[in-house]
Amino acid sequence: MFKSVVFSMLENSRAASVAMFVMLLVIAASATPVRALDVDVSEYTLDNGMKVIVIPDHRAPVVTHMVWVRVGSADEELGKSGIAHYLEHLLFKGTKRLKPGEFSKIIRLNGGEDNAFTSYDFTAYFERIATDRLELVMDLGADRFANTTFNDRDVKTELEVVKEERRSRTENNPAALLREQLNAASYTAHTYGRPVIGWMSEVETLTAADAEAFYRKYYTPSNAALVVVGDVDPEKVHELAVKYYGKLKKTAPTPERARTQEPTPIAAKRVEMSDPRTASPSIARKYLVPGVNQAPPGVSEALDLLGQVLGGGSSSYLYTELVTRQKIASQVSSWHNGDTLDGGELSISIAPAPGVDVKVAEEALDAALHKLFKEGVPEDRVERARKQLISSNVYAIDSQFRLAYIFGAAFAIGRSVEHTKQWSNRIKQVTAEQVTEAARTYLKLRNSATGVLVPAPSKAASATSN
Amino acid sequence: MFKSVVFSMLENSRAASVAMFVMLLVIAASATPVRALDVDVSEYTLDNGMKVIVIPDHRAPVVTHMVWVRVGSADEELGKSGIAHYLEHLLFKGTKRLKPGEFSKIIRLNGGEDNAFTSYDFTAYFERIATDRLELVMDLGADRFANTTFNDRDVKTELEVVKEERRSRTENNPAALLREQLNAASYTAHTYGRPVIGWMSEVETLTAADAEAFYRKYYTPSNAALVVVGDVDPEKVHELAVKYYGKLKKTAPTPERARTQEPTPIAAKRVEMSDPRTASPSIARKYLVPGVNQAPPGVSEALDLLGQVLGGGSSSYLYTELVTRQKIASQVSSWHNGDTLDGGELSISIAPAPGVDVKVAEEALDAALHKLFKEGVPEDRVERARKQLISSNVYAIDSQFRLAYIFGAAFAIGRSVEHTKQWSNRIKQVTAEQVTEAARTYLKLRNSATGVLVPAPSKAASATSN
Numbered sequence: 001m002f003k004s005v006v007f008s009m010l011e012n013s014r015a016a017s018v019a020m021f022v023m024l025l026v027i028a029a030s031a032t033p034v035r036a037l038d039v040d041v042s043e044y045t046l047d048n049g050m051k052v053i054v055i056p057d058h059r060a061p062v063v064t065h066m067v068w069v070r071v072g073s074a075d076e077e078l079g080k081s082g083i084a085h086y087l088e089h090l091l092f093k094g095t096k097r098l099k100p101g102e103f104s105k106i107i108r109l110n111g112g113e114d115n116a117f118t119s120y121d122f123t124a125y126f127e128r129i130a131t132d133r134l135e136l137v138m139d140l141g142a143d144r145f146a147n148t149t150f151n152d153r154d155v156k157t158e159l160e161v162v163k164e165e166r167r168s169r170t171e172n173n174p175a176a177l178l179r180e181q182l183n184a185a186s187y188t189a190h191t192y193g194r195p196v197i198g199w200m201s202e203v204e205t206l207t208a209a210d211a212e213a214f215y216r217k218y219y220t221p222s223n224a225a226l227v228v229v230g231d232v233d234p235e236k237v238h239e240l241a242v243k244y245y246g247k248l249k250k251t252a253p254t255p256e257r258a259r260t261q262e263p264t265p266i267a268a269k270r271v272e273m274s275d276p277r278t279a280s281p282s283i284a285r286k287y288l289v290p291g292v293n294q295a296p297p298g299v300s301e302a303l304d305l306l307g308q309v310l311g312g313g314s315s316s317y318l319y320t321e322l323v324t325r326q327k328i329a330s331q332v333s334s335w336h337n338g339d340t341l342d343g344g345e346l347s348i349s350i351a352p353a354p355g356v357d358v359k360v361a362e363e364a365l366d367a368a369l370h371k372l373f374k375e376g377v378p379e380d381r382v383e384r385a386r387k388q389l390i391s392s393n394v395y396a397i398d399s400q401f402r403l404a405y406i407f408g409a410a411f412a413i414g415r416s417v418e419h420t421k422q423w424s425n426r427i428k429q430v431t432a433e434q435v436t437e438a439a440r441t442y443l444k445l446r447n448s449a450t451g452v453l454v455p456a457p458s459k460a461a462s463a464t465s466n
Numbered sequence: 467m468f469k470s471v472v473f474s475m476l477e478n479s480r481a482a483s484v485a486m487f488v489m490l491l492v493i494a495a496s497a498t499p500v501r502a503l504d505v506d507v508s509e510y511t512l513d514n515g516m517k518v519i520v521i522p523d524h525r526a527p528v529v530t531h532m533v534w535v536r537v538g539s540a541d542e543e544l545g546k547s548g549i550a551h552y553l554e555h556l557l558f559k560g561t562k563r564l565k566p567g568e569f570s571k572i573i574r575l576n577g578g579e580d581n582a583f584t585s586y587d588f589t590a591y592f593e594r595i596a597t598d599r600l601e602l603v604m605d606l607g608a609d610r611f612a613n614t615t616f617n618d619r620d621v622k623t624e625l626e627v628v629k630e631e632r633r634s635r636t637e638n639n640p641a642a643l644l645r646e647q648l649n650a651a652s653y654t655a656h657t658y659g660r661p662v663i664g665w666m667s668e669v670e671t672l673t674a675a676d677a678e679a680f681y682r683k684y685y686t687p688s689n690a691a692l693v694v695v696g697d698v699d700p701e702k703v704h705e706l707a708v709k710y711y712g713k714l715k716k717t718a719p720t721p722e723r724a725r726t727q728e729p730t731p732i733a734a735k736r737v738e739m740s741d742p743r744t745a746s747p748s749i750a751r752k753y754l755v756p757g758v759n760q761a762p763p764g765v766s767e768a769l770d771l772l773g774q775v776l777g778g779g780s781s782s783y784l785y786t787e788l789v790t791r792q793k794i795a796s797q798v799s800s801w802h803n804g805d806t807l808d809g810g811e812l813s814i815s816i817a818p819a820p821g822v823d824v825k826v827a828e829e830a831l832d833a834a835l836h837k838l839f840k841e842g843v844p845e846d847r848v849e850r851a852r853k854q855l856i857s858s859n860v861y862a863i864d865s866q867f868r869l870a871y872i873f874g875a876a877f878a879i880g881r882s883v884e885h886t887k888q889w890s891n892r893i894k895q896v897t898a899e900q901v902t903e904a905a906r907t908y909l910k911l912r913n914s915a916t917g918v919l920v921p922a923p924s925k926a927a928s929a930t931s932n
Contacts, residue, residue: 078544079726081655181654181733188650189547189665199655201727260545261667267647270736273912446739 039397041407041417042234044241048248049222052241053407053417054234057400063230064400065137066126067145068408071218074120074191074259080210082198085118086162087211091125093154095147100154103140110136120192121341122412126404131231135240142244145219155208163204166197174275174453178284182451185269186286190262190342221245222254225411229400262288262343269449274456281358283350283365284451289442291344293414300338301426302438307336307346308385309377309435317381318348321368328356328364341413346443358452373440382432390424505863507873507883508700510707514714515688518707519873519883520700523866529696530866531603532592533611534874537684539664540586540657541723546676548664551584552628553677557591559620561613566620569606576602586658587807588878592870597697601706608710611685621674629670632663640741640919644750648917651735652752656728656808687711688720691877695866728754728809735915740922747824749816749831750917755908757810759880766804767892768904773802773812774851775843775901783847784814787834794822794830807879812909824918839906848898856890
């Protein structure tokens with residue numbers, strides 16, 4: 001189901017990128033970044049500083065309305081992990097006008113659907129509804145943005161919901177626990193090392209006062225954007241935006257996102273977990289790479305291609321090497337997520353073939369990578385990856401949600417509409433040499449963390465019990 | 467030299483415990499916790515909330531004066547790592563009365579010596595001087611506690627000093643870098659995972675305003691203790707304390723030390739570093755264990771004994787197994803540090819014998835531990851460890867610095883004088899079964915992080931270069 005996929009993807013993984021989005025929602029097994037598009041985008045800034053981004057799509061009389069806030073879990077204070085996500089839940093608990101749950105009920109009664117998601121760098125709320133109900137949604141959305149009430153009882157009940165969400169999606173899911181541990185091991189200082197949903201030990205201490213303070217600080221119009229994609233006239237949307245969102249008062253100065261800088265990695269990290277609930281072993285590796293805001297020109301795009309070359313689908317390099325040829329793995333995937341405010345990540349995951357030891361699979365992975373880095377990434381692999389990425393980019397136009405997501409996320413991390421639209425042009429200019437250079441420069445073990453999950457205690461672990 | 471040892475020990479390692487202190491300063495290679503003592507301790511609380519602890523020692527006409535503040539690096543805000551230690555430096559840069567450096571100059575001109583140190587849970591300033599100069603030191607100490615000035619130029623210059631200190635003690639020291647990486651990998655949420663001296667990326671952003679705010683918040687009399695050990699009359703010290711420290715105004719409410727709780731560890735962690743500046747490989751392991759404030763009765767003491775049994779000196783279990791018998795290691799040591807506000811640690815370090823692969827040494831370690839856990843810790847080993855710990859405890863009486871440190875650190879982590887004095891009585895009651903039980907319960911790989919430092923890129927690392 002759409003709702004739960006959005007939630008679980010964004011909460012449990014750093015890769016809240018379009019790459020992951022596409023992978024999980026649309027084409028399931030293969031990760032394909034999509035970013036730039038040949039679409040008409042109208043942009044306005046309201047007097048209170050709120051951005052409005054409108055993309056017409058007249059194929060059906062429906063509209064997707066999203067409110068993006070430039071705040072995510074990586075902006076949380078020490079000891080308050082999970083507050084951004086908890087607050088997102090609380091924005092469904094009513095305002096001065098609406099009772100708890102009434103927002104979603106009105107959307108449903110009008111034939112629409114709504115939900116929200118939180119990630120490291122942003123929080124977003126969306127509704128999909130018939131175009132003639134857009135004004136209603138804008139009215140309700142603006143109300144929620146400014147007038148959410150924090151009733152003690154509802155706030156406490158919702159914390160139980162969030163804790164249960166963490167239990168069911170993380171604690172009861174060894175693969176999610178491994179991702180969380182791997183992520184924590186990857187970062188030393190930066191808050192990207194904390195889970196979006198928060199550590200349980202901190203989540204259970206969150207209060208209504210924490211949530212309200214976070215809301216007052218970050219939910220100010222100059223820290224947000226309205227993104228509307230659908231069967232609309234941009235001028236008309238602009239007028240409605242002025243009418244509903246334009247009246248929102250600045251509640252705080254635009255918050256600075258002065259996050260700490262992750263020290264240059266100097267050691268290969270590793271986490272090893274054994275869990276009786278796991279049926280078969282898996283290996284996950286994450287390399288810290290520069291994000292789109294830090295990377296030298298072309299590097300983020302070279303890494304997009306590299307992620308696709310390595311593990312984007314069954315024709316990818318690692319898949320053909322490890323699954324098809326060596327039969328050491330039953331599944332391999334890889335993706336790059338550089339669409340972040342701070343650093344990016346290139347991730348690889350492997351399921352060893354039945355009977356193959358994780359150690360053997362990991363050595364085969366390292367050997368395959370070593371070979372590729374030594375010989376250089378072949379021209380034809382880069383060309384194929386380029387075609388795949390660009391086609392996928394074109395397909396994004398088919399989805400209102402994806403379009404809104406792409407431009408909303410770009411806003412949240414401080415990239416312009418134009419930069420976002422030009423992504424495929426930049427992809428076209430990357431050479432195979434640049435992809436090889438990016439691989440050699442960034443995919444060093446000292447930039448990486450490797451996570452291993454095995455069904456029973458491993459040999460090493462059994463030495464001192466698990 | 468005394469001064470620099472105190473600094474480097476406390477900044478670069480979590481183990482700012484008396485155990486580490488003894489190991490580094492007094493008996494060099496063997497780690498022996500000392501904690502409780504048959505000494506007369508007088509305790510007072512001044513009207514402003516400041517504690518005064520006095521221990522007479524009439525063997526020589528000298529006195530050790532220490533001011534302990536209940537704040538350390540683990541109390542720092544996100545992105546401000548290093549501020550506690552930086553502030554400690556700034557407390558030597560002058561007050562309304564004294565020019566930068568004048569404090570130490572006066573102490574020296576009066577035949578004394580002075581310094582300070584910062585750790586995770588506390589910051590302390592000390593002077594050793596002839597007893598007849600105690601009043602002078604108390605006058606200056608109280609002035610510094612309340613009236614330090616933050617002159618922009620001096621503050622900036624001192625930041626360069628701190629950065630250079632980090633460069634020389636950490637960046638240029640692969641073993642220190644490994645300890646830092648291991649520590650970071652050990653913790654997911656708790657600030658014990660950050661280095662006391664701070665991450666360079668954060669240290670270089672610290673400002674005078676940061677330091678002054680930290681000073682105003684934490685350097686309030688009810689958050690501090692004066693500890694005086696030496697040729698003094700407690701009543702006379704109390705009078706002087708009232709005269710000098712008693713006049714200090716409360717500048718802030720006693721700060722809460724509401725730190726985040728580390729989630730229960732679920733994965734074995736590992737960091738692997740190669741560094742051309744390293745001559746021979748080394749292995750360090752750290753298990754997270756409950757600290758003295760969290761452990762069930764007797765457990766912290768059982769872990770004290772376990773640390774000593776495992777690697778306290780050349781008669782210890784791991785030393786005899788790995789160095790003497792198997793000749794797999796050239797050095798082994800182990801120590802427990804539970805004297806912390808939050809969680810404790812049991813650490814083991816091994817230098818593989820020349821020509822022995824780190825992998826082989828690590829497997830031998832795990833096998834030796836497994837054997838001990840399976841067979842149980844022998845009675846005679848526990849008895850020997852107990853005697854060693856208790857003798858060492860008695861020796862502490864010989865050092866004014868150590869006595870002041872023991873009771874000052876206990877104050878900082880919220881333990882009473884009486885609890886501290888009774889440590890050896892608690893050690894006497896621990897059974898071999900309890901030591902075995904503690905080993906089996908807490909020394910699980912999933913509670914551990916292992917760090918490996920090798921001179922050249924390891925085989926695995928060379929697969930994708932270092």
